[in-house]
Every structure is written in structure tokens, then in C-alpha cells.
Amino acid sequence: MEFLYPAIEPFKSGLLEVDDGIFIYWEASGNPNGIPALYLHGGPGGGIKKGYRRRYNPQKYLIISFEQRGCGRSRPLITDSLDFLHKFVTNEYILDIEKLRVHLNISSWLVSGMSWGTTLALAYAQAYPSRVSGLVLAAINLATPSEVRWITEDIRAIFPEEWKKFNEAVCPKLGQRLIDAYYDSVLSHDVGVRQRAYDAWCQWEIAHVSLDPLSTPNPSFDDDTYRAVFATQVIHFWKHGAFMDNSQLVNNMERLNSIPGVLIHGRLDVSSPIETAWKLNNAWSSATFVIVEDEGHGGPKMIQAFVEATDELLLKCIDCVSR
Numbered sequence: 001m002e003f004l005y006p007a008i009e010p011f012k013s014g015l016l017e018v019d020d021g022i023f024i025y026w027e028a029s030g031n032p033n034g035i036p037a038l039y040l041h042g043g044p045g046g047g048i049k050k051g052y053r054r055r056y057n058p059q060k061y062l063i064i065s066f067e068q069r070g071c072g073r074s075r076p077l078i079t080d081s082l083d084f085l086h087k088f089v090t091n092e093y094i095l096d097i098e099k100l101r102v103h104l105n106i107s108s109w110l111v112s113g114m115s116w117g118t119t120l121a122l123a124y125a126q127a128y129p130s131r132v133s134g135l136v137l138a139a140i141n142l143a144t145p146s147e148v149r150w151i152t153e154d155i156r157a158i159f160p161e162e163w164k165k166f167n168e169a170v171c172p173k174l175g176q177r178l179i180d181a182y183y184d185s186v187l188s189h190d191v192g193v194r195q196r197a198y199d200a201w202c203q204w205e206i207a208h209v210s211l212d213p214l215s216t217p218n219p220s221f222d223d224d225t226y227r228a229v230f231a232t233q234v235i236h237f238w239k240h241g242a243f244m245d246n247s248q249l250v251n252n253m254e255r256l257n258s259i260p261g262v263l264i265h266g267r268l269d270v271s272s273p274i275e276t277a278w279k280l281n282n283a284w285s286s287a288t289f290v291i292v293e294d295e296g297h298g299g300p301k302m303i304q305a306f307v308e309a310t311d312e313l314l315l316k317c318i319d320c321v322s323r
Helices: 050-055 082-087 090-103 116-127 145-152 160-168 178-186 191-208 224-239 275-283 300-320
Strands: 012-019 022-030 035-040 061-067 109-114 132-138 261-266 287-292
Touching (some): 035 090, 050 061, 061 090, 109 300, 132 300, 160 191, 191 224, 261 300
Parallel strands (some): 109 132, 132 261
């Protein structure tokens, strides 16, 4: 992909204690004296891969990312902390971002992310708008109760065969929401019950992105620990609607009207229908909306649009970022 910047490795990394006994892994790459840019990974629980670094000009940006609490190289993993799930909530993740910013002595930064990363980016920006110089958000998903109902139940109209297996894996009680049945399963004391839930959830993830003509299964799903952590994190956050009111992020977009941003979404994204991105665009006067007509929840054209957005916002960030 010629539009991506060359592959680079971090010049610094570490573990930051953000709560009593909770550590997040972070890394920095690019220009140590560049414009700070933060990348927030998806999932939740998806962790970071090397490819995100290639979406920012390494000569101009100080590129920062971290693995959100409970996943990846952060410790402890959420699957080892089921008695402390009250520590795995959106507001704590927002505070982790702020603690990392202070730790790295950054005044403000370009905040970016994909999928769940867009939810967390917006929540952080609305809580700390003075610390955000710009936003780049792709494959928008806000994890609202209505979106969770769509992705776990209503979407069966498109994938009836796959959904049947997804439903049968946890056997919900009469009248029980499917997300609640999955939540009960990942908290079960029965290892077999938990394992069936992990496996079925990740198979469902593969199924509902498959309408994207360029989609391929996430290779990380081959790893047992990754499946367990990913499924537990997503189910925990989805069951609670990301621990926010249903329209909280959309209703508070006026807080970001002084911040430049780019929204990028695929027309074929059946997992996260474009309506949510459209609502954000209508509520955010300083944003640009990029619709990729022939891609779904990710793809090379979306990544190209992401790179173009970080390039576009570079000059605007130079004007407003001081370190």
C-alpha cells in the first residue's frame, strides 16, 4: 500500500500503573519532538498491532498508543480480574488516557481510533476537549444499547444461519437478551461454558463483517487467550452500553465544535450501519465526513482516508499544539 508510511519500531515503551495494581502497556514511535498523536485500538480488548504506526508521518508526528487495561501486554488481563470488573468501565479508560498524557508530558494531542476506538476517542475528547487538537475516527461505533441490539439480535435478518449458532451457544432464557446470556456465560464458574461463549462470540465477529468484500478473519482469533480476553471485554462493555447514556456522545458533540475532525465510514458496514456516523456528522460543525462507498468495517480505502486525514490535520495541529 503505497499510501502508508514506512514501517517503524517504537523508540520507547513501558508499563504505567494507572490504578492500584493495574498497568497499561504504552509505546512511542516517530519523531520524539513531533506533534503528539494518540491511536486508540478497537475491540474493546483488541490490542495494538504494528500497522497503526504507518498511518502517521513519522517525521512530523510523535506517535503514541497503548493497550487498554485488561488486554494485550497490559496487566492483569480482564479474564484474570473477573472479581474486579467495576474497574473496567469507560470512565476509567478515559482517566487512563489522561494519566498517560501527563506521564508523557504532552499538552494536547491528535486523538484517533477505529471501531471501539472511536467511542473511546469521543468520550475522552468530550471529557477533556482542551487536551485534544484534532480527531480522526474511522469505522464509527458508539456501543449504544440500540447498536448492541442490532449487532447481537436484529442483524440475524442478514445472517440467519450464523446467528442460530451464535444464539444456541449460550441458550438464553425465555425473554432474556442475548447479550445478557453471553455476559452470564463469560462469568460462569464452568470453564466449558466460558470457552463456548468465547469461541461463539469470535465466530460471530467473523460472520457479521463478512459482507465486506475485502474482509478476512482476524488471525488473532486463532489464539485461545486472545479470544477469551477479546470476548470478555466486548461482552462486558456491550452489556452495559459502554457505561454511557444511549445518546450521550451524540448529544454532547457541541463540546467539540472548536476541534477539527474527520469521520470515515464504509457504506457497506453492516456491523456498524452508517446512520451513527451520519448523526455525529450532523451534530459536529467542525468535522469532515468521508464515506467509502465500497468498503465495510475497514479496508485499504478507509486506511488511505485515515492517512490522508492525519496528513490534513497536521498543519492545524501545529497551530494549536504546544508541548
